[in-house]
Amino acid sequence: MKFNHSKIAKKYIKEITSIKYKTGKKKTISMIPYPSGELHLGHIRNYTINDIICRRKKKCMYMGWDSFGLPAENESFKKKIPVKKCVFQKIKQMRKQMFFIGLNINWDYEINTCRKFFYNWTQYIFKLMYKSGYIFRKRGFINWDPVDETSLSDEQSSNGSGWRSGTTLHKKIKEVFFLKIKNILDLSLREIKYSNWPFYIKKSQSNWIGRSLGRIFFIGKDKIFLRNRKFNFLAISIYNPLVKNLVKIRDFFSSSSKVKNLFFNFINIGSSLIPLAITNKFTYDKYYHTLKFNLNEINIYKLKKKIKINYFSINNVDLRFKKIYKILNWNISRQRKWGTPIPLIKCKFCGYQLIKKNLSVLDKKKKKCSICKLPSVVESDTLDTFFDSSYYYLHFFFKNFKILNFLNCRSIYEYIGGKEHTILHLMYARFFTIILNKLxxxxxxxxFKKLIIHGVILNKSYFYLKNNVVIWTKKSKNSIYNGLIKMSKSKNNGVNSNKYIKKYGADTLRMYLMFISSIENNIIWDDSKIKGCYRFIKKIWYFGLKLKLNKLENSDFIKKKIASLEENIYIFYSNKKYNKVISFLMQELTLLNKCSGSFLLKKFRNFLINIYPICPIFSCALWDLIYKGKIYFQCIKKFFSEFKKKLIIQINGVNKNYIFNKKKNIKNIIYSLKKVHLFFLNLKRIIFNKEKFINFII
Known part of the structure; x- marks a missing residue:
């Protein structure tokens, strides 16, 4: 029977993507995608990891759509179709891709953040937080993205650029809603410290929160925080109220985007005169920063024309050390239409009031004030898409949009995603969960109890400039090469999986994405070696069809070697080292070529069970040709328990006996052995290596 991946997939794809397993309490889920384009290989890598884990544990995947926000709305502008229609078109397209890559998803638990059921709950949570004081409205400086025409949080700013558009952000004064996180930061740091998350994730989040100790003093009525005990320079941000009205200083800094320090005055701290300067480097921590360095080595500028400035002296020093945090409260307002409506109205007489009934998307009709009953304007801002994604995981505990009782929910056991979400989604989800717990x-x-963080797939990127705005594009004559960056829909450098599935099959693509590197590493995309995985799958197929079932004896050396490989494959699966799993499977197939008879039939059965989570389509087909039952109901652990390893028993380093260490009660077995139990009366200590030996010193 000739190997034809298209015909095999056509017959088995529906079967292996609709397996029904029991829903357990320990859920493994991936970060859900924005339905704003096609799934690229970065998505496929994420969901393949999830599918492998779930198939091995006989569980189904869960999937949903982070439908609100900039990605979906911008895509609809490009396509010139209504945003809701665009979103559901993309969802249909992505579901089709997930089907052909062989993901076994239980669609009864599908979530969609733009469905009324979901965003009604989002509005309910907003109301609860607003009443409890966790959400408040304030006028202040925000990060403004001139391309996407919306405010962004500090976490959505990357080196001063917008997280989606890539354009330089501006500071703008605007009244927006904030989520108050300052009161939960100590608890967040404690949760981070004791969580079972990768160390570098915990370190990055702790550094971003940036808790520090210092002393408080005042310049006039303005409170200042000094982080360092020893310093020789005090820097004030240009956004500080003390200097915001000095037009000449504003003009000085707006002329260049470079970091500058403008001499301002001397201030008296104790008996010392300390230089006071204005800087555009810092925008947080009450806008004051103390620095320790050689003053001759920094650039301090002076204005040509003098500005009259009052002489400030420091007073009311509070010698007690206080806590301060680098992170700011989370700006959750977005000046876009496609998002969860903020359930508030603004009455001319009564101010902001909550609306009892939830709003629908794009509903901006006037509502009556709950107090004076006069027509009032509905809040025009919508909620940040990260507000939705911070708690969507709770919805995976409920089937087909049933009434929610969040007290029945629990932490997600394993959560899979990219390392680029460290101080965005993962940080917000932690803050959100702590607040929901307090409420x-x-x-x-x-x-999330465990995080499985995979690296990103890097690919070449290109752009061109239109009216001084960066437009990301595919490679063309007029495009400019931008180097290797993360594969992304917004950067237009994603690679679609369809062409590889058509040419080599889904199994080959899945295997190649796992084999090319360990999952925690970044990958530079190169499809030149994918043919090697395709040849390996064909080799397995033809080997399985021509099994040597004669009764020749198999050497003990090969038996032990295969047993050792199977044990290592089990361990690598447990540690998520899928590249090593595939490497050892290649070695095992070479050894199986030297086997025959019932031993070969048994070991090839184990081989197919091992390769099934990575390549479910062809392994399911090959299993049906050789064995009875269904491969997806087999358990990897069954044959792992059959491994026999000798545990050597030594007395004073001399070999006396051995046992097979698969036995549970090793101690009683050893005590019953002849030549051994007589020596226990004079026992001094025991040296025990679980894998190799136990040595009794007498």
């Missing part, structure tokens, strides 16, 4: 909606404070 009594849930009874846990950590969203």
């Amino acid at each position: 009594g909606l849930i009874n846990f404070s950590s969203p």
